[in-house]
Amino acid sequence: MKTTTLFEKYRPTTFDDVLGQEKAINKVKLLLARGWGGRAWWLSGASGTGKTTIARIIAGYGADDFYITEYDSADAMTAAEISRLEQDMCYLAPGKGGRAYIINEAHGLRKPMIRRLLGLLERIPNHVCIIFTTTKTGESSLFDEQVDAHPLLSRCAKIELTNQGLAKVFAEHCRQIATVENLNGKPLQSYIKLAQSCKNNCRQMLMTIETGDMLL
Ligand SMILES: Nc1ncnc2c1ncn2[C@@H]1O[C@H](COP(=O)(O)OP(=O)(O)OP(=O)(O)O)[C@@H](O)[C@H]1O
Numbered sequence: 633m634k635t636t637t638l639f640e641k642y643r644p645t646t647f648d649d650v651l652g653q654e655k656a657i658n659k660v661k662l663l664l665a666r667g668w669g670g671r672a673w674w675l676s677g678a679s680g681t682g683k684t685t686i687a688r689i690i691a692g693y694g695a696d697d698f699y700i701t702e703y704d705s706a707d708a709m710t711a712a713e714i715s716r717l718e719q720d721m722c723y724l725a726p727g728k729g730g731r732a733y734i735i736n737e738a739h740g741l742r743k744p745m746i747r748r749l750l751g752l753l754e755r756i757p758n759h760v761c762i763i764f765t766t767t768k769t770g771e772s773s774l775f776d777e778q779v780d781a782h783p784l785l786s787r788c789a790k791i792e793l794t795n796q797g798l799a800k801v802f803a804e805h806c807r808q809i810a811t812v813e814n815l816n817g818k819p820l821q822s823y824i825k826l827a828q829s830c831k832n833n834c835r836q837m838l839m840t841i842e843t844g845d846m847l848l
């Protein structure tokens with residue numbers, strides 16, 4: 633039997649289910665209304681606040697699951713992989729027609745890959761969408777090796793997720809999940825404390841609940 637972690641089981645699949653990120657979601661919706669493909673996105677924010685979740689929902693708008701490629705780290709973006717991606721993105725996909733590429737931990741991209749991506753981002757076909765996610769905010773010192781982040785970021789629609797005001801919403805959400813999963817034995821206040829000790833990282837909160845820490 634395949635194990636599904638609580639955080640994957642309860643990962644939002646629609647924008648309405650994403651908690652505490654209304655401002656970011658509104659920006660995303662505004663852009664999506666102007667067209668899904670032909671653009672790159674840059675999603676930044678603290679760990680466990682919804683970046684990969686939102687990236688997958690955006691990707692799903694225009695591409696079927698099979699045509700969504702996700703790179704867990706920038707290290708996976710090798711020169712060979714970029715060449716493969718360049719080939720791949722020339723062709724329309726079956727189903728919804730689109731292809732989406734999600735590059736997580738994008739701050740780890742190395743100089744030669746960034747250089748190649750700059751060219752690639754200039755000519756993204758209308759059936760392709762590329763989404764970067766990163767925990768790093770700001771442009772200065774985003775990349776190692778003194779790479780200027782501006783040329784890359786200026787080719788992307790920038791969406792910043794907030795880390796503010798999440799403790800209560802995440803606490804309520806996680807307590808509800810804990811109750812359904814028979815893992816709840818504590819008052820809301822304990823979940824607010826959990827949110828604070830996890831720095832509002834919803835994944836970490838759900839992992840803690842999964843180990844039975846919120847039982848009596
Ligand atoms: N805003 C949110 N609303 C509801 N659930 C959330 C939210 N953010 C995170 N979660 C929960 O936490 C899990 C991890 O979230 P996600 O993968 O989107 O985090 P991330 O921002 O990409 O973090 P990292 O920087 O560590 O990759 C999700 O599967 C979901 O269960």
Ligand SMILES: [Mg+2]
Nearest residue numbers: 683684736765
């Ligand atoms: Mg992520």
